[in-house]
Amino acid sequence: MKYLFFILLFFLSGCDEKIASNNNLPPLPCDLNSQICENSGLSFEILPRPAVAMQKHKILIKNLKDLKDPKIIFTGINMYMGEISAPLKKDVNGTYSATFMLSSCILSIMRYHAEIYDGEKPTGKFIEFDVKKQSDV
DSSP: OHHHHHHHHHHHHOTTTOOOTTTTTTOOOSTTTOOEEETTTTEEEEESSSSSSTTEEEEEEEEEESSSSSEEEEEESSOOEEEEEEEEETTTTOOOOEEEOOOOOSSSSSEEEEEEEETTEEEEEEEEEEEOOOOGG
């Protein structure tokens, strides 16, 4: 019964096929899956690389000013997967990090928008990157 609940949850939270598409995805200015990228005056890095759906990853962010309640929210660009939120923690060197796992979808490449928030307020600082399905890596 427990497994039935998780299977049902997976299908109910899956991507919306009506808006899911890999068509017309413009190239990204920087591939976060192969290098450290800069955007909005910040340095972003994902470990391990490449970012793969249904696996734990860590995002590292440098040059971010102090925030009271920092978090990062991941939203799908070419598919609807809901919002995935993770708290950001600051280390002694001033680098913020968060551990996250992104959902799988019917698409082989899922593009995500990761935006930094201070509590419920967006900071305008973000990065966009692609995530591959496990079977396509």
